[in-house]
Amino acid sequence: MRGETELIAKIKELRNIKPREEWVFLTKKRIFREVNVRDFSRSKKWDIFEALFRYKYATVSLVAVFLLGSIFVSAQQSLPGDLFYPIKKITERARLAIVPERDQPTLQLEYANQQLENLVEVAEKKKIEKLAPLIEEYQANVSEAAKILKKIEKPDVKKIVEKTKELEENKEKAESLGIVVEEPKELKNALAEVVKNEIKDLENQSLSFDQEKILKEIKDDYNKEEYSKALEKILILSYPQEK
Numbered sequence: 702m703r704g705e706t707e708l709i710a711k712i713k714e715l716r717n718i719k720p721r722e723e724w725v726f727l728t729k730k731r732i733f734r735e736v737n738v739r740d741f742s743r744s745k746k747w748d749i750f751e752a753l754f755r756y757k758y759a760t761v762s763l764v765a766v767f768l769l770g771s772i773f774v775s776a777q778q779s780l781p782g783d784l785f786y787p788i789k790k791i792t793e794r795a796r797l798a799i800v801p802e803r804d805q806p807t808l809q810l811e812y813a814n815q816q817l818e819n820l821v822e823v824a825e826k827k828k829i830e831k832l833a834p835l836i837e838e839y840q841a842n843v844s845e846a847a848k849i850l851k852k853i854e855k856p857d858v859k860k861i862v863e864k865t866k867e868l869e870e871n872k873e874k875a876e877s878l879g880i881v882v883e884e885p886k887e888l889k890n891a892l893a894e895v896v897k898n899e900i901k902d903l904e905n906q907s908l909s910f911d912q913e914k915i916l917k918e919i920k921d922d923y924n925k926e927e928y929s930k931a932l933e934k935i936l937i938l939s940y941p942q943e944k
Contacts, residue, residue, distance in 0.1 A: 781834035809846030810864035817871035824878040847887035865929045892928035899935045
């Protein structure tokens with residue numbers, strides 16, 4: 702009994718013992734550090750997960766954009782019968798739908814020039830099976846350009862001259878490789894109408910002696926059915942600032 706009494710007395714004495722301030726401070730600091738580390742680790746895990754998710758989403762988006770861009774570029778370089786050729790045709794129709802009517806003949810002639818350039822390319826590479834579809838595409842674009850050109854009261858002569866000159870140059874390249882490309886009569890008739898209207902406008906203007914000489918040359922070209930030459934000279938008289 703005596704032993705138990707002494708033990709109880711000593712335990713009661715422990716209550717009166719105060720820990721040193723240094724020990725209290727260090728213990729609290731250790732406890733709070735462990736809590737903060739635990740919370741920080743949990744937060745860090747969520748941050749890492751969120752970052753990975755965003756990175757994965759951004760990567761997928763970039764890959765999709767890259768693939769679409771690659772398909773679009775491939776489509777623009779494709780030829781009839783190629784996998785992406787229908788996409789190229791859809792793109793061309795979309796461009797025609799959004800440009801003003803005054804610019805549509807120029808765009809159609811641009812497509813026609815592309816077909817001639819492709820003709821030269823496939824001829825050099827001996828891809829004979831591609832020739833007929835390209836010639837058909839060329840003629841279709843030229844015919845459509847002529848139809849629209851006839852409807853326009855005042856076409857952009859400068860651009861028409863540029864595109865028709867390109868047509869002649871590209872046709873010469875194709876013919877040098879033995880490819881005969883017949884130009885639809887619609888374009889010739891449309892250009893004749895443009896030249897005729899421009900001549901009427903010039904006749905109603907006050908022209909200098911030198912300008913009258915150029916007008917006479919234009920009329921001679923018109924009578925010879927050399928409409929591209931006539932248009933070039935019309936460009937000099939009507940749009941001197943755009944020579």
